Amino acid sequence: MLIVNDVMKKMFRTKYKSNDKNSIQEAISLLKKSGYSQMQCLRILMEELNLNIADADKIILSSDAWAKEKISNAKFREDFEKDLENS
Numbered sequence: 001m002l003i004v005n006d007v008m009k010k011m012f013r014t015k016y017k018s019n020d021k022n023s024i025q026e027a028i029s030l031l032k033k034s035g036y037s038q039m040q041c042l043r044i045l046m047e048e049l050n051l052n053i054a055d056a057d058k059i060i061l062s063s064d065a066w067a068k069e070k071i072s073n074a075k076f077r078e079d080f081e082k083d084l085e086n087s
Contacts, residue, residue: 038069042057
């Protein structure tokens, strides 16, 4: 289980403003630049914004910060789904 710590929460809150659509991008970017993983970013969105995993995942996958990983993520998911079907 990924734990969201107080440092992550504070970092997220310094950038995220609910009335500013760009602030979520800034918050995710700050977390990534600070060395947090995609899964940790996902978890913080779930906890701080009270999102389900699917909605948080959509935000992460469409974020500017994680755009370069989008193709590799899609490939990983496709391969994973194939492995599940074949097992």
